[in-house]
Amino acid sequence: MADKDTPQEVANKFLAKLKDSPFIMLGxxxxxxxxxxxVKLDDDQPNTLFVFSGKDxxxxxxxxxxxxxxxxGHDFFACLAGTVSQETDQATFDKLxxxxxxAWFPNGKxxxxxxRFDVTSAELWETDISLSGRVKMLFGGTIKAGESSSHAVVDSVA
Structure with a gap:
């Protein structure tokens, strides 16, 4: 069951989910x-998420x-802390x-x-409810920790 996942396994699931739906709220x-x-990911730069924006x-x-x-599927949630800075490497810019x-930039590059959003810590939740947990949700009952989800606090996501 999901509650046996290590923090690194949960982090790997996060990266897979992010590749499937590469959208975050960032501020x-x-x-x-x-x-x-x-989000754009560069496998050569772990723990870094890249986003293009306007200069202003x-x-x-x-x-x-x-x-x-x-x-x-609303089955995975993440909250990431880190630092945003400009990526100045033109090769990375061109690669991503x-x-x-x-399509978002009428005048191109x-x-x-x-x-670059350099992730310093993350809190990740996987909400994979077991069959017994789903039955309890339908008919009432208390879902036990082993029936609900994984949660991990990690210093990195790679």
Missing amino acids: LTDGQHSEPMN NRIAQGGDAMAQFVGK WDNRVE ADARLN
């Missing part, structure tokens, strides 16, 4: 609201940030640029900024 911890962002976007100033993720990104 600086400066009191402004988070906003939806499309609210996250462009960089700083401490939080991101939230909900899996497609694609048609889906280009000249209007875009690649931001």
Whole structure:
């Protein structure tokens, strides 16, 4: 059952879910609201999520940030803490640029900024309810910890 997963196994599930649905809510911890962002992953840079934005976007100033993720099936949740900064490596910029990104920037790469979100810690929840837990949800009853989900607090996600 899911409650036997190690923190690293839960982190690996998170990365798989993020690849399947690469959208997070990302915001600086400066009191402004988070906003939806499309995540790009670079397997060569673990614990880093990349997002393209406009140069005047609210996250462009960089700083401490939080991101939230909900899996497609509402079966996985994540809250990530870290720091946003500009990615200055042109090779990384070019590697992650694609048609889906280009659609948001009418003037192409000249209007875009690649931001890196370096994850320092994460809290992850997998809500894989067992069959007995689902029956209890339908007909009443208390779901026990072993019937519900996995939870992991990790210092990295890679």
